[in-house]
Amino acid sequence: MSVEVERKFLCNAGTMKTLEEFGVCVGQQQFRDQYFDTEKFELTLRDMWLRTRKGCWELKCPTLTVNETEETTGEQSRAAALCSHYKEITSLPEIQQRVKEVIKDVCVDGETELAPSQEDESWHSKLNLVCFAAFTTERRSFTLEEEGVRIDLDQADFGYHVGEIEVLIPEGGDLQCAQEKIRNAAQKLGLSEDERVEGKMNVYLRRYQPEHYAKLLSKHIL
Numbered sequence: 001m002s003v004e005v006e007r008k009f010l011c012n013a014g015t016m017k018t019l020e021e022f023g024v025c026v027g028q029q030q031f032r033d034q035y036f037d038t039e040k041f042e043l044t045l046r047d048m049w050l051r052t053r054k055g056c057w058e059l060k061c062p063t064l065t066v067n068e069t070e071e072t073t074g075e076q077s078r079a080a081a082l083c084s085h086y087k088e089i090t091s092l093p094e095i096q097q098r099v100k101e102v103i104k105d106v107c108v109d110g111e112t113e114l115a116p117s118q119e120d121e122s123w124h125s126k127l128n129l130v131c132f133a134a135f136t137t138e139r140r141s142f143t144l145e146e147e148g149v150r151i152d153l154d155q156a157d158f159g160y161h162v163g164e165i166e167v168l169i170p171e172g173g174d175l176q177c178a179q180e181k182i183r184n185a186a187q188k189l190g191l192s193e194d195e196r197v198e199g200k201m202n203v204y205l206r207r208y209q210p211e212h213y214a215k216l217l218s219k220h221i222l
């Protein structure tokens with residue numbers, strides 16, 4: 001299981017020029033994401049993001065990493081504040097187990113039997129999970145080899161463009177080192193030190209699901 005450490009940014013002509021000069025383009029793809037939650041938003045209110053992408057289930061959830069309590073300089077903590085980090089789970093049995101743990105109360109006697117087969121497409125309906133967001137993304141990906149980061153430039157079909165600098169680390173891996181790599185890459189791209197940029201989901205929910213958005217905002221999830 002890996003942890004994705006990332007910083008979002010807005011890409012302008014200057015950033016693009018630097019990326020074309022120093023980055024290596026590693027591919028281009030299109031995918032459709034569908035995000036699921038209960039009617040009461042029991043997953044997202046815990047900052048858990050369940051989706052299907054290219055026919056596979058994925059769950060992003062918060063993680064505590066070992067060096068979060070380590071001493072940091074002001075500069076390091078400012079850079080860290082611009083980054084987020086989430087555990088990425090792609091094993092369907094594990095996703096089902098975690099989701100069931102959260103929404104036990106909607107299951108009969110605390111137990112809803114799910115078929116062990118990964119082909120059981122109806123498992124999410126049995127847990128009363130419904131799709132609350134769906135959008136298609138065109139993505140171009142680059143690497144900055146010297147900094148050891150990957151950069152994705154996303155264009156969502158609802159008209160929002162956003163970039164992300166990301167580093168994958170193993171669970172319990174060196175978060176500070178990943179944040180440092182992201183900070184170096186951000187400097188190379190000429191990004192401002194104090195700009196926290198919205199992800200696709202923020203913009204999508206604010207536009208199309210304002211009640212859900214307001215709830216997440218009030219609980220400081222977004």
Ligand code: V4E
Pocket residue numbers: 004006008049060084086154164197198199200201202221222
């Ligand atoms: C974790 C999360 C959400 C799930 C989608 O995560 P995101 O990184 O935005 O997905 P995507 O498609 O851009 O990248 P990929 O998964 O392919 O690497 S939706 C909201 N969150 C929480 C969150 C947050 N609190 N702050 C920021 C800046 N981003 C996401």
